[in-house]
Amino acid sequence: MRLGDGDVVCVAQKVVSKAEGRLIALAEVTPSAEAVELARRTDKDPRLVQLVLDESTEVVRSKPGVLIVRHRLGLVGANAGIDQSNIEHGDGGEQALLLPRDPDASARRLREALQAGSGARLGVVITDSSNRPWRLGTIGAAIGCAGIRVLDDRRGGHDIYGRELQVTLINRADAYATMATLVMGETTERIPVAVIQGLAPDAVDEPASRIIRPLEEDLFK
Template identity: 55%
Template sequence: MIAIHPLTGMPEINAGDDLATLLREGLEAPGLWPVQANDVLVVTQKILSKAEGRMVDLDEVEPSPEALALAETTRKDARLVELVLRESSAVVRAVPHVLITRHRLGHVMANSGIDRSNIGPGGSERALLLPIDPDRSAAGLSRALAGESGIAPAVVISDSFGRPWRHGVVGVAIGAAGLPALVDRRGEQDRDGRRLEVTQIALADQIATAAALATGEGAEGIPAVLIRGLPLPDGDAPAAALVRPLQEDLFR
């Protein structure tokens, strides 16, 4: 049976904190330590970014002319728009109250993933950027959380994305280690013997969305969950494997 265990009671995370140690303590409190084979630890992007010092004081941001023009179009804070541009490789859509970009990591998302909610005291004049390399961070946490038996949990770094043509946000994986983020089932046969031609499973995204049922999107205060009992396929592919290459973008 698949079980989702929220890690409650974790402290506010600050830049430079030893996140692996804090997560281990969060696992120990409810008796989830040591980790078991096929355990998946889902860590929200927010606490990883905080620990890695990705907080920016907006008062220290000087908007460029491009940011000022986009801020007028989108009716957003020009300082925030400047950060969005610095974190992106392209602007996909800019209309009042909406700024969609292609993040430097390849994700197409609102505001380059920059967040101003649930970032701790003084958040009104600060903004939190995505981690520099979420896949590398996931791998580091996985290694650091290997128990005495040598078993390391798979780690998924989760964030919340909106989706084209759908209302609402869902959890997605922006970092992953210890599991195949994308499972390619092309070439297998279905129950009727038909060959699967296009089926690829976004496993890490599915795990991130399952975890979001516990972490929530508001004031729940649950920054990580452990998923236990999920049979994981063999292999190890990072979350970067989930990003569709530009040459395959059919909507440009």
Template identity: 55%
Template sequence: MGEPTLSIHALPGVPLIAPGDDLGPVILAALGAGGLVLRDGDIIVLAQKIVSKAEGRAVPLSGVRPSFAAQDLATRCDKDARLVELILSETDRVMRVRRGVLIVRHRLGFVLANAGIDQSNVDHGGEPVALLLPLDPDASAAAIRDALVKASGADVAVVIIDSFGRAWRNGTCGVAIGCAGMAGLLDLRGTPDLYGRELATSELGLADEVAAAASLAMGQAAEGAPIVLLRGVAYGRREGKAAELIRPLEMDLFP
């Protein structure tokens, strides 16, 4: 038996995505353009931006009226008050504020800068536009997976990813915000290590590892490769969600 092989394919020819676009056919067309056919066990990884665009999560700042709280916070962090208003609308708790930095706990549980709201790689069309995260990325991943399984007959997984900063480390890294068809968090407790010793605490952030691998092929700037196929990932097959990766507040060592 040969060594396990992991392949990562950035799919070609993905068009610019507009509100209302059906991502299932877009993915299948990109697979065809790359000479690829879905197989059981494949993982399709999508950049958050194309999911948010398809779901109409782009908001022109011209229509945003900042509250007094947003204006005050904008002065403290040196940001557009309209953008801060959108950030607050997506936020359960403001964690840290510094000039140029606004760290929040998103309504979905993520701790990240600016509630994941981004203005890069978005067509501003003459006026500033902000792109919000999908309303429910796990549900988005499940709907896309259902469409792919129905169209191809292959048992595949879908992961939606974004780029997050990490506590005590510089730089951003691909992180799963939506997942379907595979475990988000893989529990390895009770399995043996190399020497037969039973693992007692090991839990693998599987969807995040998939996200980081796919992010290498996607790029972070103008590469234009928002859909990636991972093939050969060994993972426990079960229904799962990216929400599994969010540590409950009562277990948070640094609240």
């Protein structure tokens, strides 16, 4: 497939994490007393809970079967994005896959390599599955970006009737991730990359970290 100017290459987080060596054997994890107690309350493996705590800055909510945390990257979700599906569990026992240490840096490296090989001006989005409060089901979300405008700020502009826009902030990065996830799938499809074509090259290069809402704007704390 030939890549062209403006194409956005969307890559599943799982293959990025595997390439960056983020696979951890649970046999090598020693749970703390905090992890053991939290595992008891959530009916989870204490070793997995320890990894979640190591990757997080705050436990947001917990109950049997559910552990919602704030990841050190600022993402809020279940189990700090740590996954045990679609990874090999060898003779050494169960393993778990962590998010990339710096998904935006991963996206930048991928973009540089792809642009060098194709000669095209590209965007790159690293996608992951995400759940949203008060909505059922998972969708794709951007956790790492390079070469795209992640937020399209329309505040100060006007709608079709001339009314000034006060709060309109369009999340382009998550829109790309969601489109790509429809093609890539989230279970057994084995399609880790999707390319969105037909877009003009972005003049702005923003990281996915810009999407994270500042803590001082959290209305539910």
